[in-house]
Amino acid sequence: MSQQTLSQPVISPRAVPKKGRSLFAGDVILGWLLVAPALIVVLGMVGYPFLEAIRISFTDRMIGRGPGRWVGLANYEYILGWPDFSEMVVRTVVFAIIAVILKTIVGLILATALNQGFRGRNFLRGVFMLPWILPTYIIVLVWRWIFDGQTGLLNQILVSWGVLGENYPFLARPGSAITMLIFVLVWKGYPFYALTFLAGMQTISSELYDAAKVDGAGRIGRFIYITLPGLRQVMGVVILLSTIWTMNSLEIPLLLTGGGPSNATEVFPLLTYNLAMQNFRLGEGAALPIMMLPLIALLVVAVASYMDKEATQ
Amino acid sequence: MTILDRIPESLFRVLSIVVIAVLLLMIIFPLYFMATTAFKFEGEIYSELTWIPREPTLSNFRDVIFSFDIPIYLRNTLIVAFSTTLIVVTISMLAAYALTRLRFPGRALMARGVLFVYLIPGSLLLIPMYLTIVRLGLKDTYPGLIVANMSFSVPFCTWLMMGYLRSISVEIEEASLIDGCTRLRSLWHIVIPLSVPGLITAAIFIFNGVWNEFIFALIIAQDKSHRMISVGLSNFYRSDYYMMGPMMAGALIAMTPVVILYIFSQRYVVSGLAAGAVKG
Numbered sequence: 001m002s003q004q005t006l007s008q009p010v011i012s013p014r015a016v017p018k019k020g021r022s023l024f025a026g027d028v029i030l031g032w033l034l035v036a037p038a039l040i041v042v043l044g045m046v047g048y049p050f051l052e053a054i055r056i057s058f059t060d061r062m063i064g065r066g067p068g069r070w071v072g073l074a075n076y077e078y079i080l081g082w083p084d085f086s087e088m089v090v091r092t093v094v095f096a097i098i099a100v101i102l103k104t105i106v107g108l109i110l111a112t113a114l115n116q117g118f119r120g121r122n123f124l125r126g127v128f129m130l131p132w133i134l135p136t137y138i139i140v141l142v143w144r145w146i147f148d149g150q151t152g153l154l155n156q157i158l159v160s161w162g163v164l165g166e167n168y169p170f171l172a173r174p175g176s177a178i179t180m181l182i183f184v185l186v187w188k189g190y191p192f193y194a195l196t197f198l199a200g201m202q203t204i205s206s207e208l209y210d211a212a213k214v215d216g217a218g219r220i221g222r223f224i225y226i227t228l229p230g231l232r233q234v235m236g237v238v239i240l241l242s243t244i245w246t247m248n249s250l251e252i253p254l255l256l257t258g259g260g261p262s263n264a265t266e267v268f269p270l271l272t273y274n275l276a277m278q279n280f281r282l283g284e285g286a287a288l289p290i291m292m293l294p295l296i297a298l299l300v301v302a303v304a305s306y307m308d309k310e311a312t313q
Numbered sequence: 314m315t316i317l318d319r320i321p322e323s324l325f326r327v328l329s330i331v332v333i334a335v336l337l338l339m340i341i342f343p344l345y346f347m348a349t350t351a352f353k354f355e356g357e358i359y360s361e362l363t364w365i366p367r368e369p370t371l372s373n374f375r376d377v378i379f380s381f382d383i384p385i386y387l388r389n390t391l392i393v394a395f396s397t398t399l400i401v402v403t404i405s406m407l408a409a410y411a412l413t414r415l416r417f418p419g420r421a422l423m424a425r426g427v428l429f430v431y432l433i434p435g436s437l438l439l440i441p442m443y444l445t446i447v448r449l450g451l452k453d454t455y456p457g458l459i460v461a462n463m464s465f466s467v468p469f470c471t472w473l474m475m476g477y478l479r480s481i482s483v484e485i486e487e488a489s490l491i492d493g494c495t496r497l498r499s500l501w502h503i504v505i506p507l508s509v510p511g512l513i514t515a516a517i518f519i520f521n522g523v524w525n526e527f528i529f530a531l532i533i534a535q536d537k538s539h540r541m542i543s544v545g546l547s548n549f550y551r552s553d554y555y556m557m558g559p560m561m562a563g564a565l566i567a568m569t570p571v572v573i574l575y576i577f578s579q580r581y582v583v584s585g586l587a588a589g590a591v592k593g
Contacts, residue, residue: 031417038408045464049441113329248434269436
């Protein structure tokens with residue numbers, strides 16, 4: 001456990017039997033002094049805003065209209081009263097789950113393929129990292145143009161190949177807009193999965209595979225009984241972490257579909273943004289993420305305990 | 314035995330290569346067309362699909378540089394990215410040192426808290442952080458952008474450096490302390506030089522993060538004089554009028570620093586992967 005590791009004396013007692021006390025004497029002041037700048041940033045820019053969000057969620061504050069009045073739970077009631085609130089929550093969770101499952105599957109396939117070991121693998125690894133390092137807004141910009149209904153590349157290609165008779169507005173039909181949104185989420189996210197899975201696979205001893213082969217395990221057997229258990233820790237962290245980020249992904253839906261057509265891709269971070277920044281309704285905009293908090297907190301606690309374990313192993 | 318097992322090893326390798334090739338094409342496809350479109354004339358872009366620009370031109374780059382203030386946005390982004398990286402790496406290193414090496418009350422709690430704070434999603438803090446920035450009078454200023462970026466990167470960088478510091482041996486430090494070195498001297502002369510690879514990894518992630526950040530840049534600095542490149546470029550297609558050529562040229566310019574940084578620092582990035590340095 002991390003607690004034990006953290007509280008181990010850094011300077012081993014046998015090295016400094018008597019002077020130990022004096023060596024640590026200045027630690028308390030120095031410790032707080034060194035932590036202070038980071039602590040101020042975190043308390044000031046994360047802690048305070050977090051509490052402030054809770055307070056604002058009980059007011060009818062709007063942008064440019066002063067601090068607003070205390071309205072109790074009115075914002076929460078208002079949001080819960082929306083006919084499509086539950087739909088929006090389900091949509092957010094379902095999109096995230098589908099995207100994470102697809103990223104995991106494609107990531108595992110790519111990692112397995114790359115793990116075959118051949119020349120140029122390091123170069124390929126570099127290329128596959130591009131979606132992950134490139135700015136999200138540029139990636140969305142390019143895909144949005146590709147899917148465009150008027151001059152989009154995909155339409156140009158499909159029409160010139162005769163697959164489509166005429167242009168199809170991919171981002172203006174609910175079904176295809178959802179598909180494209182999930183596609184871009186997966187495209188952007190799976191390479192990171194693949195590369196962490198690959199790193200995990202490379203730590204699995206090849207002797208295990210040889211032993212399994214001798215025992216008559218096939219490819220699928222070896223994958224299920226050796227590879228997957230070997231990756232359990234890494235997969236746990238990546239999947240949980242990515243579920244949090246995917247659920248809270250604002251940039252991709254905002255720039256790709258803006259929530260449309262007719263709210264088909266409206267997910268909770270986007271709705272928060274629209275309430276606050278488009279409709280200037282800060283109170284409701286603050287209340288919405290707080291309603292999602294239990295779900296997010298659950299995921300955060302799960303991934304934190306996983307990562308803590310890994311970091312201090 | 315399943316069908317998969319009857320596939321001979323050599324065929325399995327071919328299958329792997331096919332899988333890689335297909336996925337690779339999916340990665341390259343949009344990037345290839347972004348790059349080639351940047352060199353095409355408007356007419357060619359909309360009229361038909363060409364794989365190679367018929368008449369390669371630099372006019373899009375000229376337009377985007379001279380008519381759309383891209384140099385100003387690049388300057389703003391560079392200023393904010395460098396300042397944020399410098400400040401964050403410094404204060405996170407100090408905090409990480411204290412949290413892993415010193416003994417003082419409250420340390421264990423803070424060491425745990427770092428990870429939790431890092432995991433708090435930005436959408437939760439969007440509105441209150443915006444209001445805090447406005448109240449501090451930092452809207453449309455560099456300090457405002459720097460402070461907003463610091464709020465996500467300080468917890469992350471501290472966490473990364475704590476992991477790094479735990480992985481390096483404390484024996485030289487112990488020896489220097491026994492020899493009468495003060496904590497601060499030992500930090501400066503021993504711990505920091507040993508931490509350079511970790512610091513570089515952290516700096517790359519932070520610089521990259523600031524360069525690519527969009528949402529907070531959008532709400533904090535819409536004013537042209539302090540607009541970041543992400544906002545400047547996305548304004549192109551947030552309006553109804555599309556200008557593909559200049560837009561793609563701008564995108565190429567905006568991603569160049571990131572790609573160069575990445576090419577030269579791939580091994581640091583890969584080492585950071587293990588630390589869960591991810592948003593995606």
